[in-house]
Amino acid sequence: MEASFAFPSQLFYTSRLIGFTVRIISRERTFMGEQPPEEARRVVVRYGAMRHLGEFSVRPRDSVRRGDDVIVRSERGVEWGTVLAESTERTRELLGTSGRPGRVLRIASDEDRRSRDRVAEREKELFADAQDAIAGRRLQMTLVDVEQIFGGERIVFYYLAEKRVDFRELVRDLARRFSTRIEMRQIGVRDEARLLADYGDCGKPVCCNTHLTQMPPVSMKMAKLQKATLDPSRISGRCGRLKCCLRYEYDTYDAHRRELPGVGTTVVTRYGQGRVLSQELLSRQLIVGYEDGRRILTAESEIVTVVSKGNRGRKRRGNPSAEQNA
Numbered sequence: 639m640e641a642s643f644a645f646p647s648q649l650f651y652t653s654r655l656i657g658f659t660v661r662i663i664s665r666e667r668t669f670m671g672e673q674p675p676e677e678a679r680r681v682v683v684r685y686g687a688m689r690h691l692g693e694f695s696v697r698p699r700d701s702v703r704r705g706d707d708v709i710v711r712s713e714r715g716v717e718w719g720t721v722l723a724e725s726t727e728r729t730r731e732l733l734g735t736s737g738r739p740g741r742v743l744r745i746a747s748d749e750d751r752r753s754r755d756r757v758a759e760r761e762k763e764l765f766a767d768a769q770d771a772i773a774g775r776r777l778q779m780t781l782v783d784v785e786q787i788f789g790g791e792r793i794v795f796y797y798l799a800e801k802r803v804d805f806r807e808l809v810r811d812l813a814r815r816f817s818t819r820i821e822m823r824q825i826g827v828r829d830e831a832r833l834l835a836d837y838g839d840c841g842k843p844v845c846c847n848t849h850l851t852q853m854p855p856v857s858m859k860m861a862k863l864q865k866a867t868l869d870p871s872r873i874s875g876r877c878g879r880l881k882c883c884l885r886y887e888y889d890t891y892d893a894h895r896r897e898l899p900g901v902g903t904t905v906v907t908r909y910g911q912g913r914v915l916s917q918e919l920l921s922r923q924l925i926v927g928y929e930d931g932r933r934i935l936t937a938e939s940e941i942v943t944v945v946s947k948g949n950r951g952r953k954r955r956g957n958p959s960a961e962q963n964a
Contacts, residue, residue, distance in 0.1 A: 680739055682729050683710055685719030687785040687794070687833060689847050693725045693739040700742065707746035709788065716789025718746065718754055733851070757786050767815065768795055771808055779803045782825065783833045792819040796833060799824055828853045831877035838875065845882050846875075856880040860888045863895065863919075894919040898938060904945040907936050911945065 678695040681702060685692065694710050696702055706721045723729065725739075746754075765784045772781060779799040786793050793816060797803075805822050812820045825833075832846040846853065861873050861884055875881040895917060899905055903914045905926060912928040922938045 680725035681742065682722045682725050682733070683708065683719040683740075683742070684722055685710060685712060685717045686714070687783060687796075688829070689832065691722070691733055691851055693730065693733065693735045694719075694742045695739050696742045700745070702742060702745060707751075709743045709746055709750055710740050711743055712740045715787045715791030716743065718750075718788045754788065757788060761786050764793060764816065768812060771811055775808060777803055777805060777808065779805070782830050790818060792821055794821045794823055796823050796825050796829070798827070798830065828877045828879060831875065835876035838881075839872075840883075844876055846877075850882060854882060854885045856882060856885050860884045863888065863891050891919050894922060898922060898924060899941065899944055900947065903947050906942045906945060907934075907940050908942065909934055909936070 678697060680693050680695050683692055683694045684690065690712075692710075692712060694708075694712075702708060702721050704721055704723060708719050708721055710717055710719045744750075761784045764786065765781065768784060769781050772779060778801060779797045782796045782798055784793065784795055793812075795812075803824075809820045809822060828846060831844060835844045835847065838844045856879070858868070858880070861868060861880065864884065864887065866873055866884065873881055873884065898917050898919070899914050901914050901916060905912060905914060905924075907926060909926070909932070910928050910930075912926040912932075912934075914924050915927045915933065916925045918924065918935070924936050924938070924941070925933055926936045927933050
């Protein structure tokens with residue numbers, strides 16, 4: 639029988655080599671174990687009664703598309719939402735989101751839809767009970783709407799009030815009665831329209847409950863500049879305030895007004911010398927009155943020179959929101 643023998647130095651180097659190999663394998667396994675998973679998609683979801691917009695992560699194995707109804711976890715709890723678009727740097731900038739996104743839990747199932755219907759029915763009961771509680775305490779507030787979070791984590795009561803209301807006893811009573819967290823949210827008349835209004839005069843859903851995330855200030859000056867009717871019943875929205883859409887094109891109108899010769903300015907055209915009587919802003923044309931009594935619609939390109947600037951229409955240009963009606 640042959641016996642093998644290794645010198646101590648050989649054993650030492652062999653053990654070092656084995657240990658080194660084991661460490662390499664261990665590191666490789668650790669590295670593979672710590673390798674970050676495939677980056678999750680992010681989508682923009684509209685959720686809640688107030689049509690909140692937020693960024694939510696989607697698991698790679700889930701396939702969600704625009705228009706899908708989904709169940710999400712937001713900072714308020716488990717909620718019902720609708721996917722609007724893929725999230726990009728541009729959408730993050732517009733939404734102002736910089737923190738940790740929420741999470742899409744799943745695509746809404748038939749059972750989820752039945753649960754949503756049950757929640758809607760319970761909200762009617764909650765509304766009636768809360769109204770009775772408010773009337774019983776004679777609180778100076780008007781209940782507008784009730785929202786129960788889909789997961790049942792909280793109930794939100796939206797109300798109108800002219801003054802500050804002490805509703806601490808009311809909240810304690812509602813919390814005992816419904817055994818959940820109660821949130822009282824004071825809103826304005828525009829938020830009331832966001833909750834309750836459906837369609838505007840244009841025949842489309844009102845802007846405040848579709849795409850507007852903030853209510854822009856709107857003034858009567860904007861309506862005058864766009865030569866809109868000044869009849870309050872025709873330029874007021876469902877909330878009773880000036881329509882938000884008066885703000886949409888105001889910047890374009892104002893830019894054209896500044897670039898064109900103002901009312902009262904003396905100009906020379908191919909028809910002769912005359913004075914600007916009015917501006918047609920969108921078509922970038924002017925109505926010019928001439929010395930012989932003619933009034934001619936004149937394109938901006940037909941103006942040869944500006945002789946003098948008039949004072950009419952050149953009042954100090956203040957902030958349009960100074961006449962705020964919002």
